[in-house]
Amino acid sequence: MRGMSVDGGTGVRRLKSEADEPGWEVDPDDDWGVAVIATVGRQVKLRREAVGMRAADFGVAVGYGEDLVYKIEGGKRIPRPEFLDRADEVLRAGGLLSAMKEDVAKVRYPKKVRELAKLEAQAVELQLYDPLNIHGLLQTPEYARGLLLMRRPAYSQDEVERMVAGRMARKSVFDRDPAPRWGSSWRNGRFGARWADGHGCAPSSNTCSRWPTCGTSSFR
Incomplete structure (x- = not known):
């Protein structure tokens, strides 16, 4: 209505x-x-x-x-x-x-990551590592949704949207002034861009960009 x-x-x-x-x-x-x-x-x-x-x-x-x-x-x-x-x-x-x-x-944060979000809010530097996917703090809504939709047993649509919203809310850690520095390393040798002016670009991975559920468009 x-x-x-x-x-x-x-x-x-x-x-x-x-x-x-x-x-x-x-x-x-x-x-x-x-x-x-x-x-x-x-x-x-x-x-x-x-x-x-x-x-x-x-x-x-x-x-x-x-x-x-x-x-x-x-x-x-x-x-x-x-x-x-x-x-x-x-x-x-x-x-x-x-x-x-x-x-x-x-x-907004799922209860299992609520304490993690509290620590992220206090951090001055973040070192992010994920051997398979782009780290949650750097994901776009489309990319996060694609990963969650692949989960088995499957989440309901409401659960997916709630988790995507919670994950995007955690990105507010980068809105602080000064924003925390971050680095991201990948098992295949790729390295994420470092902070310059308070913003950054997410690292790319051929592995995750080729997944049919996500695709390269989910990085935008």
Whole structure:
């Protein structure tokens, strides 16, 4: 279901729906993550009701469809950081909703790599090694999705999208200033580019680029 609204008289603007944000579901097996998102959703709902705003009107104000608002309030969807900032402003929460972004960001990571992500966030230099694939921190969404789709027994589509989103969230470690230095070595002798201006290029491997599920286009 998609919400619609008129944007300043200039035309119809489509609000975000669940289909627009794959990978933001809560892992039902992650007890801590479920508790965090349920708490955040409850606070959003309480704040919305405190100012007397209907879910549909609130959705228009933050650019979300009514169905997506209800899923966030019900703890079924992980809210984006920009959603929490906008909700904080619209609901006049005084920074309380925005302050939840740090804990919400941790929920994006699968629980088995949550401690690893914490260490990555503190690192000043990363040495990456993978004999077969491009390391997860350097993968594009298409490449990560291709690898996950080859897994047997197969993941569900929702699981794949959630894992891809979590893996992409970990790349925020390179958005720090200063960004960590990194090096990447390969068993076949290929070596990844080093950081120059805070960015870098992912190393290539003939082995992984020839896999039919990924292909060279997944590096872009």
